[in-house]
Amino acid sequence: xxxQMILGAIAxxxxxLYGMQLMGDGLQKVAGEGLKGIIRRLTKNRLMSxxxxxxxxxxxxxxxxxxxxxxGFVNAGLMTLxxxxxxxxxxxxxxxxxxxxxxxxxxQWAPIVIAAGLVANMLTKNPKVxxxxxxxxxxxxxxxGMSTLSNSLEPLKELPEFTNWILQxxxxxxxxxxxxxxxxxxxxxxxxxxxxxxxxxxxxVLPITTAVFIIFGxxxxxxxxxxxxxxxxxxxxxxxxxFHLMINIxxxxxxxxxxxxxxxxxxESIDPGNVARQIANAHTIxxxxxVIILFPFTNLLVKLIxxxxxxxxxxxxxxxxxxxKRILVTPSIALENxxxxxxxxxxxxxxxxxxxxGAARNRDKKxxxxxxxxEKNINAYxxxxxxxxxEISQQKVSAKDQxxxxxxxxxxxxIERIGDHAENIADFAKSIIEREIFLDExxxxxxxxxxxxxxxxxxxxxxxxxxxxxxxxxxAIQIERDIDKLKIEVRDKYMKRMNKGIASAESxxxxxxxxxxxxxxxxxxxxxxxxVERLKRPVIVTE
Numbered sequence: 001x002x003x004q005m006i007l008g009a010i011a012x013x014x015x016x017l018y019g020m021q022l023m024g025d026g027l028q029k030v031a032g033e034g035l036k037g038i039i040r041r042l043t044k045n046r047l048m049s050x051x052x053x054x055x056x057x058x059x060x061x062x063x064x065x066x067x068x069x070x071x072g073f074v075n076a077g078l079m080t081l082x083x084x085x086x087x088x089x090x091x092x093x094x095x096x097x098x099x100x101x102x103x104x105x106x107x108q109w110a111p112i113v114i115a116a117g118l119v120a121n122m123l124t125k126n127p128k129v130x131x132x133x134x135x136x137x138x139x140x141x142x143x144x145g146m147s148t149l150s151n152s153l154e155p156l157k158e159l160p161e162f163t164n165w166i167l168q169x170x171x172x173x174x175x176x177x178x179x180x181x182x183x184x185x186x187x188x189x190x191x192x193x194x195x196x197x198x199x200x201x202x203x204x205v206l207p208i209t210t211a212v213f214i215i216f217g218x219x220x221x222x223x224x225x226x227x228x229x230x231x232x233x234x235x236x237x238x239x240x241x242x243f244h245l246m247i248n249i250x251x252x253x254x255x256x257x258x259x260x261x262x263x264x265x266x267x268e269s270i271d272p273g274n275v276a277r278q279i280a281n282a283h284t285i286x287x288x289x290x291v292i293i294l295f296p297f298t299n300l301l302v303k304l305i306x307x308x309x310x311x312x313x314x315x316x317x318x319x320x321x322x323x324x325k326r327i328l329v330t331p332s333i334a335l336e337n338x339x340x341x342x343x344x345x346x347x348x349x350x351x352x353x354x355x356x357x358g359a360a361r362n363r364d365k366k367x368x369x370x371x372x373x374x375e376k377n378i379n380a381y382x383x384x385x386x387x388x389x390x391e392i393s394q395q396k397v398s399a400k401d402q403x404x405x406x407x408x409x410x411x412x413x414x415i416e417r418i419g420d421h422a423e424n425i426a427d428f429a430k431s432i433i434e435r436e437i438f439l440d441e442x443x444x445x446x447x448x449x450x451x452x453x454x455x456x457x458x459x460x461x462x463x464x465x466x467x468x469x470x471x472x473x474x475x476a477i478q479i480e481r482d483i484d485k486l487k488i489e490v491r492d493k494y495m496k497r498m499n500k501g502i503a504s505a506e507s508x509x510x511x512x513x514x515x516x517x518x519x520x521x522x523x524x525x526x527x528x529x530x531x532v533e534r535l536k537r538p539v540i541v542t543e
């Protein structure tokens with residue numbers, strides 16, 4: 001009996017967690033653009049941040065995941081601590097939605113919901129419909145898991161030893177909090193802990209007077225994921241994780257001292273005799289009341305956090321700022337963050353070209369050195385971006401986001417190859433300096449003209465990535481065509497000057513090499529522009 005009960009409970013809990021994950025993945029895919037928009041438009045209004053936290057947590061089905069993501073945002077500098085604490089407050093409320101859902105016995109409808117989702121998934125080729133179908137399938141599996149978990153625990157009500165243990169030890173506030181903390185620490189999901197409590201309550205073996213203390217511990221236990229995730233982040237990231245823990249500990253303390261009996265009376269009056277609903281309501285009311293009470297003291301709590309973990313400068317461990325693994329929990333937002341790094345990589349590339357061409361024009365060895373340093377940074381950017389894109393593609397991403405990822409791989413390669421050509425030009429500059437080779441004035445002016453076109457075309461291509469401006473795409477493509485013609489013209493003019501003795505044959509080798517590298521740079525920025533032309537939309541919007 002015990003073996004069957006344990007295996008059944010494990011199976012039910014596994015289905016519950018899988019269904020919750022599948023439903024969350026489906027919601028993220030459908031709401032991906034909305035998630036990006038709501039985070040991007042986040043204001044310093046702390047109340048708005050609370051609503052954002054509620055919305056995001058409802059979508060991704062985990063307050064821990066939301067807080068971990070916020071730690072990543074703060075660590076990357078995309079969100080201030082003032083914005084983050086509001087999102088954390090909202091996450092605590094948003095996580096109660098799952099408990100509210102499973103407290104209603106909807107298992108009889110689960111097979112119908114799953115069937116509807118499967119039929120929709122099989123009969124349509126529309127990516128959006130397929131993604132939406134995952135929500136229904138996950139929803140149904142979640143309730144089947146809940147039903148399996150509840151039924152497997154039925155034998156417990158026939159065991160007086162278990163019910164006596166619950167009544168004897170579970171009613172002790174500190175033991176109850178410890179049980180809730182441990183359960184959430186093991187399951188890594190406050191929703192799963194609430195699900196187990198509701199399953200026990202449905203079998204009549206867990207009274208609300210015991211469950212309420214376990215709920216308090218559950219809210220503390222859900223902070224551990226963010227705390228662990230904050231290790232190795234900036235001080236701001238650690239401050240967010242500690243704030244999450246602090247507000248839940250404070251809430252638990254004053255509820256245990258003053259409000260636990262009131263909370264029990266309120267939920268019993270709302271749903272008399274239905275302990276499952278009482279547990280869900282207690283979880284929701286605790287978090288809502290905690291936000292209402294502590295929200296006015298946010299500034300004071302933030303100052304306390306800053307006293308414990310003072311602000312200071314953090315050592316930079318990577319050339320990138322925004323590629324935080326904590327944000328992978330929301331792939332659409334993680335994908336958007338790569339564009340910030342693409343912008344930084346593009347800026348580094350322009351600096352590399354400026355330094356390399358400047359070194360050749362001004363015969364400056366210092367600029368050669370700077371250009372080579374720029375090229376190393378470009379390589380580091382590409383390596384980090386490509387690795388992060390691979391990690392994003394391993395998540396549950398929408399068809400549109402997967403198409404974007406595929407395009408960005410080639411874009412990263414094109415920008416890196418431009419960096420390689422900048423390195424070639426820097427080596428060329430170094431050679432003409434060391435070998436005392438001089439370029440005639442007309443050649444320098446002609447090369448400058450080509451380079452100005454290159455900077456313009458490259459800038460248009462990078463801008464088109466985030467705006468989708470087809471006019472700029474066509475301008476970049478036309479510039480590449482103009483450069484192809486200019487290359488031939490400049491080469492021919494140089495040959496004529498060389499025949500007249502104005503330019504030297506020795507410098508001609510380097511001029512031809514320089515022209516070739518500049519022309520290839522234009523090929524790569526055209527590739528970037530054609531990506532946007534092919535998609536007929538921005539690769540990813542960051543504005």
